[in-house]
Amino acid sequence: MVRIAGVNIPDNKYIIISLTYIYGIGKSISKKICNDLKINYFILTKDIDNKNLDLLRKKIFNYIIEGDLKRYVMLNIKRLIDINCYRGLRHKKGLPVRGQRTKTNSKTCKKNRKYVK
Numbered sequence: 001m002v003r004i005a006g007v008n009i010p011d012n013k014y015i016i017i018s019l020t021y022i023y024g025i026g027k028s029i030s031k032k033i034c035n036d037l038k039i040n041y042f043i044l045t046k047d048i049d050n051k052n053l054d055l056l057r058k059k060i061f062n063y064i065i066e067g068d069l070k071r072y073v074m075l076n077i078k079r080l081i082d083i084n085c086y087r088g089l090r091h092k093k094g095l096p097v098r099g100q101r102t103k104t105n106s107k108t109c110k111k112n113r114k115y116v117k
Helices: 014-020 027-037 050-060 066-082 086-093 105-111
Strands: 001-005 007-009
Touching: 001 050, 007 014, 014 027, 027 050, 066 086
Parallel strands: none
Antiparallel strands: 001 007
16 A cells, blocks of 8 residues: 555555545546646556656645644634624534525434533
């Protein structure tokens, strides 16, 4: 297994799919990285040579990924809660934030509900 940015990347998948195992890198960013480095999308991860792996690591280092991205998202949610805006109150109560209906749906939001004053 190849290790990039602290994540084990599967060997038996295409590189474009393998890069999506890193939190913060989706399919479009994965395509962009492969285009910039001129790596074929449909090459298996285990078939990439060390030179291209080093280039991949350097390129991925430029993006906000994994722990930094999770911290960034949590700070944004905490900011919304602190300023008591509508979205912050919805986060605090554990309800859907983006305008979804709550009468019949939103089971996952309400599942582990805690009483909040």
